[in-house]
Amino acid sequence: MCVNSTEWSASRIHYFSGKKQKPKRSKVQVHRLAWRKRSEEKAAAGKNMxxxxxxxxxxxxxxxxxxxxxxKxxxxxxxxxLALYSEFEKKVSHLDRFPPLLI
Known part of the structure; x- marks a missing residue:
């Protein structure tokens, strides 16, 4: 019941290939998406500003x-x-002409 290395490798490959993996994106797609996200964030920040x-x-x-x-x-x-001050000065100067009353 020994499993030789080729059988083990084949079963291992079969086991891992049976799992669903996310398809890998190319580096170009990732960079484009990152660039688009940054540019959208900059545009939103610009609108806020x-x-x-x-x-x-x-x-x-x-x-x-x-x-x-x-x-105004x-x-x-x-x-x-200024007008009130001018009127006040006229009244005070008018009073200065008369001597003070002695009671």
């Missing part, structure tokens, strides 16, 4: 508009302040 850039641009424009409104409001308040 564009979207973030657009959001930041819109936020920046909103801030600039608000800044301009505040600048500050200018109006400054003009009003």
């Amino acid at each position: 564009e979207l973030k850039n657009l959001k930041l641009y819109m936020e920046n424009m909103s801030i600039l508009e608000e800044n301009e409104k505040l600048r 409001k500050a200018n109006l308040l400054h003009q009003e302040n």
